[in-house]
Each structure stands twice: as C-alpha cells, then as structure tokens.
Amino acid sequence: MTYQKRMTFWVLLDSLIVLSAIYVSYFILHPQLQIFTSKVLLVTSITLLISHHLFASIYKLYNKAWEYASVGELVAIVKAVTWSVLMTAIFQQVIIGDIYFRALIMTWMLHVILIGGSRFSWRIYRDRYIKPQPNLSRALIVGAGAAGTMLVKQLKNNRDTGILPVAFIDDNPTKYKLQIYGIPVVGNSQTISNTVEKLRIDKIIIAIPSLSKEEMQKIFDECAKTKAKTVKMPRIEDIMLGKLSVNQFRDVQVEDLLGREPVELDIESISKTIKGKTILVTGAGGSIGSEISRQICKFQPSKILLLGHGENSIYQIDMELKNQYKDEIEIIPVIADIQDRERIFETMDRYKPHVIYHAAAHKHVPLMEYNPKEAVKNNILGTRNVAEAADTFSVDTFVMISSDKAVNPTNVMGSTKRIAEMVVQQLDQHSKTKFVAVRFGNVLGSRGSVIPLFKKQIQIGGPVTVTHPDMTRYFMTIPEASRLVLQAGSLAEGGEVFVLDMGEPVKIVDLAKNLIQLSGYTIEEIGIQYTGIRPGEKMYEELLGDKEIHKQAVFPKIFIGKAVLDQENEVQYLIEQFSRMNSKEIREFVLNVANKRKNNILSIVK
Template sequence: MTYQKRLSCLAALDSAIVLFSIYIGYFLLHPYIDIYNAGTLAVSSISLLISHHLFAALYRLYQKAWEYASVHELIAIVKAVTLSVLVTAIVQLVAFQDIYVRVLLITWMLHILLIGGSRFSWRLYRNHFIARDKEKKRALIVGAGSGGSMVVRQLLSHTDADFRPVALVDDDHNKQRLQIHGITVAGQTADIPRLVKQWKIDHIIIAIPSLKRSEIQHIYKQCAKTSAKVQIMPLIEDVITGRVSVSQFREVQVEDLLGRDPVELNIESIAEYAAGRTILVTGAGGSIGSEICRQISTFQPRKIILVGHGENSIYQIDLELRNRCKGSIEIIPIIGDIQDRERMFHVMEEYRPDVVYHAAAHKHVPLMEHNPQEAVKNNIFGTKNLAEAASAAGVNKFVLISSDKAVNPTNVMGATKRLAEMIIQQLDKESETRFVAVRFGNVLGSRGSVIPLFKKQIQAGGPVTVTHPDMTRYFMTIPEASRLVIQAGALAKGGEIFVLDMGEPVKIVDLAKNLIKLSGFSIEEVGIKFSGIRPGEKMYEELLNKNEIHPNQVFPKIHVGKAAQVEPEVLWEFIDTLPSKSNRMLKKELIEIANAKDGLQRLMKEVSGLLI
C-alpha cells in the first residue's frame, strides 16, 4: 500500500471512529439531557473531527508503523484524543455556555478504545497469523534483561525473521515464570538441556550483551549438551548506532570460549611513545606482525617500516595500511631477512626507528625439530643481528616477541627463543636502548596454529587429529597478542620479560570439540583421532617457571617475570660456538651438531636450562 493510500485509509477510519464515538455518547445519554439537540451535536462533531485530525497530524499518528506499536504509540493516541476532546469542550463552552461532560467523557473513552484497538489489532493479527504462516525455527533466548527483551520483540514483530521465540532462561530467581512480550522465563541456564528437549528448540540465542568470556563459556557448556545451534546477539552499541540490527546474530567464536576477558590498552601511555614516531616491525607480513601494524597505525605514528622476507605478505599489509591510513602515515615496505646482518644494520641506520617490534621468527615446533640449524640462524642470530643494529642506531625501545615454549624448553624452537631472550636482556645492560621481551602462549588463527588445521579437517569431513587427550595449552587471540606487545613497549623500562595472565589453560581436545560444534556438526559426525605427541612437544606449557613468578601485575593482566640473568661471558661463549651469519657460511662443527639433532638440543637445553 502506498503512503497516500495508507494515509487516506487511516484518516477515513479515524473520522468514522470520531463520529461514531460522539453519536454513541449522545444516544446513551439522550434520555437524561434535554439541551443536547441536533445543532449541539453537529457543532460538537465538527469540532471534535477537525481537532482530532490536527492533533493526529501533530503526533504523527498516520506516519507510525503500527505493526511495531508499543506503549509509546499508545501514549501518542491518548494525548491526541485528550486534546481534541478538550478543544471540543472549549468550543461547547463558547458556543453554548455549557460543557456536556458526560457525553465528552463517554466519547473520550470510546475514542481511545476504538482508535487504539484498530491500530493494535493489526499488530496482533500480523504477529499471530501472518507471522506464523511462515515456517520458523523455534528459539530459546538466554537472558531476560533488556537484551533479551529487545531480541524477543524484534523476532515477534518481524514477519521475515527466521526464528520464533518460545521460551527464555535467566539465572535471576526474581524473573522466573514471568512473561516478556508474552514469552515465559521457563528456567535458568542450567535448565537449557532440559528445555531444549521439552520445547523442541532448534536455535539458542544468547542475548546478554554484557557477558564476560567466562560467563559465555559457562552458558555454552550447557548449550553444547544439546543439538541446537548457538548464536549471540550483537553489541548494544552496534545496534544503537545502526551498524547492525538486533536480529543480526553472530556465530559464537572460539575466542568467546577462552574463559578470559581480553586485555585492554592504556591508550594514553601508548599514544605518548607511538604518536609521531617511526615504528619498525619485523615479520610485518605475518599474523602477529601485521596485526601490530594495524593497531599501531591507530596511534598516528609518523612512519611504519614493514620488514619481511616474504614479498607477497609484505605487499598485502603495505596495500592494506595505505588504504587504511590514506596518506596520513608514511608506509615503507622493506624486503629483507633478519639473518642478513649487513642489511639490518643498513635499514636501522637509514630509517633510525624510535621503536622496534621484532615479530620475525621460526615458530613451528615439529619443523624446527627437523631443521634446528634454521631455528638457530633465524631465532638466535637473526635476533642478535637486529638487536645490535637497533642499539647501534640509537633505537629507544626494542620489543622481542617470545613464547611460552621458552620456559623450561624441551624443543629447539623453545630453546632458541629462550636464548633470544637472554641476548636482549644482556644487550639491555650494555646499550642505551631499552630491550624487553613479551611472552605469550598459542595464538588462535595465526599461521601454523591449530585452529586453521582443525577447520580444514572439519571441512574435509574429519577426523580432527589431536595429539593427546590430556594435551593443554594457553590460548589468546591475534589482537590480544598484538595489544600485549604494544602495551609492553609503553611499560618498558629495560630488561623485563612481560607475561600475559592467560587464565586457565585449555585442553586441545575440548577446543576441537567446541570447534566441531560451532561448525554445525556433532562429534560423532566428524570424529576425533589421537595421533600421539610429536617430537619436542610438552604435555603442558608454562608461562613462567617457579623461579620466575612475580605476584604483582604491572598492568591489568600483565606480569613481569623475574627471569635470571646469565653471565655475559657464558652467553657469548656459547653463541660463539654457533655459526656467525655475517660470515655467510656455517661452521663445520655446527653442521655436524645440527645433523645430530639430539646433540644440539642437549647442548642448548643444558645452557638455557642453567639460566632459567
């Protein structure tokens, strides 16, 4: 129906209701009033009709979408009707020196009843007949607060919605058995498995925007006991700003189930050391490096120097940052290998960055077990090259990205990372540059991480391969890891090893089960296969060993480890036994040890183990 036709129909309907109401009031009271004659009735009717349309236009009664009518629309009707009746009373007083209160009172009541009824009857008809003509999935809404109320109302009022709410759950005892828009609060979150079966629920919608990750994890554990699909309502601020609709539910992500709230940044301290400065990021095309570039760009540095040896990955982040910054930040892509000592010194000397984030590394544990010489060249000598070049160029802060595998290392990758930490801690004593390390666990979604592998296996029909049923790891998201690195730069005084409080470790098998469920499959459909622990892997990872634990947090969720320092002659003597990349060749002795993998691991573990 066009706007003009809709306006004409509503105006005609209201005209009929106005005339009907005043005439009914007259006929009901006619036996009791003698003065109220045809002339009085005609003047009162015309006055009421004109004033009603004026106030209806004022309160936009003809422009409202009555299929979504609520208390606000009812208040508008009451205001328009009341004012039109008052105007009619004034006209009667002026014209006839009397006000026929009883007639006007009956007219007022009938007026509200009939106009309100005509509007709300359309909403009732639409919700209970038209909306139900379409086959909809039965939805259970978790949360009976403002978020749940918004979701229920939105789903009930939209005929094109895919879901029909049939029940709510909430842990507030005071809300039990109450109704919200006609939908009953049927239990608490612990009752979800029973209610899904009882109400034949197809879909569960978590409608508590303020939920913490630990609370989402608790609710999801109950939801995972059912076959219903689980989604979460969008953030309230996104709904208010119009970026999304209330009914645009998002999928539950693996990061929602970490059981730990994300790290927030101290914006002022970061802006102080990043704004207007030159920032250099190694491994800038990788998962962590590229995210550091994205996040640091929001603080308006003068230059961002992208260092990496992968041509395509550097091209991609260079293009993305140029589109994002629109020329406000100078982006400089550098193709170079941190193992090339001369190249690193040249880059540092030419651009003289204020801050360096060193994200370039070999990090894949099984691959480094098979290629220990490459781990040594990249993680140890690459770090040494870059750190010494930074010191020579007068860099203010140097942040090394380390790993939880550097704690009591049992593999080549972890041992090289621990030695990289020792190198920058020693250089911090010898240099004006402030050197720090940041240590965190596994990063969800990063290249080579377990999540992309699991997703590929699920898409291929399974099974998902897990090394051991008791294998546990700490997890964080790529944005969180990058935030920690950036925040560490602001906190750095020199020599620290910053560690994120990552909450409780997660069983890999539980992660696999959650990912299967989130992908819309059952565990039985995909299957889980245990492949055995790989060379160099630990059953449980640590972020700090017992000698490093420092109880105080220097920033919410960030600790500083008390890693022991090594005597410089011991460290450099050991480093001297390894090949110097500046010579462009490997010493015969290193090759022999590298080929005898156990010998190299034993030697590195012995030295690094003495110092942890």
C-alpha cells in the first residue's frame, strides 16, 4: 500500500471512529441525562473531528508503521486523543456555555480503545497468528539485557533475517522464567547444552557486548558442547553509529577467546608525539607495520612514510589509508630495503621524520634457523642502518619492534632480535635520539603465525599439527600490539625495553582446539597431531630476563626493563666480520652474544 493510500485509509477510519464515538456516548447517556441537542451534537462532533486530525498530524499517527507498534505508539495515541477532547471541551464552553464532562470522558475512552485497537490489531494478528516459515533457524539468545532485548525485537519484527528467537539464557537469577517480548528466559549459561537439545536450537547468538575475555571463554566452552552454530551480535557502538545493524552477526573468533582485555591508553601523550609530525614506519606492509600505520593516522600526523621492500603490500596499505585520509594526511609510499644503507639515509635526509617505528624484520623461527646470515643482515644490519640514520638526522624517537623470543634466546631469530636491541641501546648512550624497544608475544592472526596455519589445516580436513602438548606462548591481538608500540613511543626517555603485561600464557593445543570448534567441527573430526619441537624452539617464552625486571609498571599493564649492556665489542665484531663466517659460525656466535656467553664467543672469534 502506498503512503497516500495508507494515509487516506487511516484518516477515513479515524473520522468514522470519532463521529461514531460521540453518538455512542449520546445513546449511552441519553436515558439518564436529557442534555443533548442538535446544536450540542453538531458543535461537539465537528470540533472533535477537526481537533483529532490536527493532533493526529502533530503526533504523526498517520506516518507510523503500525505493524511494529509498541508502547511509544500507544502513548502518541493517548496524547492526540486527550488534546482533541480538551480542545472540544473548550469549544463547548465558548459556544454552548457548558462542558459535558461525562460525555467527553466516555468519548475519550472510546477513542483510545477504538483508535488504539485499530492500530494494534494488525500487530497482534501478525505476531500471534501468522505462522513463522518452517525454514527459520531457531535461535537461543545468550544475554537478556539491553542488547539481547534489542536483538529479539529486531528479529521478531523482521522475519527476512531467517532467524526465529526461541529463548533467552541469562546468568541473572532475577530474570529466570520471565518473558521478554514473549520470549522466555529459560536458564543460565551452564544450561546452554541442555537447552539447545531440548528446544532444537540451530544457532546460538551471544548478545552481551560487555563480556570479558574470560567470561566469553566460559560461555563458548558451553556452546562448544553443542552442534549449534555460535555467533556474536555487533557492538552497541557500531549499531548506534550506523556501521552495522543489530542482525549483522559475526562468527566468534579466536581473538574473542584468547585476546586480552584492552589496555587504556594515554591518548593525550600519544597525540603529542604524533599529531602534526612526520612519521616513518618501516615494514609498513606487514601485519604489525600496517596496523601501526592505521593507528598512527588516527592521531593526525602531517605526513606518514610507509616504507617496505614488498611493493604489493605497500601498495595495499597506501591505497587503504589514502582512501580514508586523503584530504587530511600526506601519505608517502617508500619502496626500500632496510639493508640498503644508502637508500635509507637518502630517505631520512629527504623527509626528516620526527618519529620512527621500526617494524621491518625477519620473524619466522624455523626459517631463520636455516638462513642465519639473512637473519643477521635484516634484523641486525638493517636495524643498525635505520637507527644510525635516525641518529644522523636527529630523529626525536626511534621505537624498535622486538619479541619475547629475544629473552634467553635459543634460536637465531630471537638472538638477532636481542642483538638488534643492543645496537639501538648502544646508540642511545651517545645520541640525542631516544632509542627504545618494545617486546610482545605472538600476535594473533599475523602473517605466518600459527592461526592461519591451523585454519588451512582445518579447511583440508586436518589434522592440526602441534609441536608439543605442553608448548605455551603469550598472545595478543594486532591492534593491541600496535597501540602498545605507540604508547611506548610517548613514554620513551631512551634505552628502555617496554613490555606488556600479557597475562597468562596459552597452551598451543588449547588454541588449536578452540579453532577447530569455532570452525564448526569436533576435535575428533579434525584431529590433533603432535610433531615434536622444531629446531630453535623453546617450550615457553619469557618477556623479561631476571636482571631486566622492574616490578613497578610505568603505565597500567606496561612494564619497563633496563637491559644490561656488556657485549658491545662482540656486537661490533659480528657486524664487521659476519660476512666472513659460515652459517654454523653465525648461528653459534649470535646465540652466544645474545646469551652473554663470553668464553664460547672468544673461542669462535679465535
């Protein structure tokens, strides 16, 4: 029905109700009160009719979609009817000289009942008697709070979603057995598996945006016991800002379960470091570098240099940021290899950045075990090139991205990262530039990390390969790692190693199990195969060595360590002589330097 037809229908229906109501009141009251005359009826009916349409227009009774009517619409009807009756009473007093209160009260009641009934009858019929389509997915809503009730209202009003809400689950005992929009609260989170089986649930929707990671893990563990698909509703902020609709669900991701609670940042100090400045990000096309670049742009630098040697990855982040910030920030892609000392110095001389975030590195442990010379060239010599260029051209702050594998390293990658830390710490001792390093654990979803590997293995039917059942690692999300880097830059005084309090380490096998279940399979269907610890791997990782630990955090959940520097000569020797060493000698040398084993170093040098 078009808008004009709908409006005409409601105007005619309301006119009929208004005129009928006053005559019904007349017939009801006439035997007791001989008060009505033709003049009274004419004045009252005309005034009621005109005033009703006036206030119905003011309160937009003819513009509402009554199939979605609720309490708000009922209030609008009451207001319109009340004002129209009051207007009629005034006209009766002015024209007739009297107000017929009993008749007007009865008319008011009839108007509310008949007009309200005409509007809500379709809503009631639609909700109660139009049968849901048989192919609708039966959904269990976890969370009967504001988000959950908003979700159920949307799902009930929009059958096109293909989802039929059947019941609520909520841990608040006061809500148990209550009904919200006709949907019962049937139990708490511990009853999820029984409820799914009893009510033949196809889909579980988690509708608690404020859920902590720990609580999310507990609820997901219960959902994983069922065969129902588990999804999350969007964040309330995204719904309110119009980014997503209520029924745009997403799958539960491993970041929801293993990610940590976000650290609140000192936005003001970060803004002072970045806003209006020229910022250089090396390795800007990588997982961490690209996210650091995204976070930096939120603080409105005047320029951002996206430096990397992979043209495709730099092209992608360049296009992404230019599409979003083309009128606000000058974005400059720089294709360069940090091992090319001349190119790095040329770039630094041309653009004179204020802050450098050095994210370019080789990071894959097994690959670097086979290619130790490349690890040294990129992680040590490349870092030295960028750091010395920063010193030469008086960059204010240099932030190096390091790794938890730099602590008591047992592999080439970790050793080269620790030596790279030594390089920048040595420079910090005599430079005006503030040199700092930031350490964090494994990053969820970064290129080459365990999660993409597990996902591929699951896609082909398994098994998922895990090196050892007791292997543990620290995990954090890419955005959190990137924000930590920015915060470290704002806190830098020079020479520090910043470390995020990453909570408890996670067993890799638990990560594998979660991913299998999130993908809709059972562990038995996919299987887990243990392959043994690879060369250079440790059973667990550390974030600070025993001599580096400062127990007091310099910022909530951010710790600082002053690494001891007593290997300067050995580091210098490595830089000067590594090209003459073979792979075995390089591997032994970097491990000994990183672990401060001087006797072994001297034997290799001799």
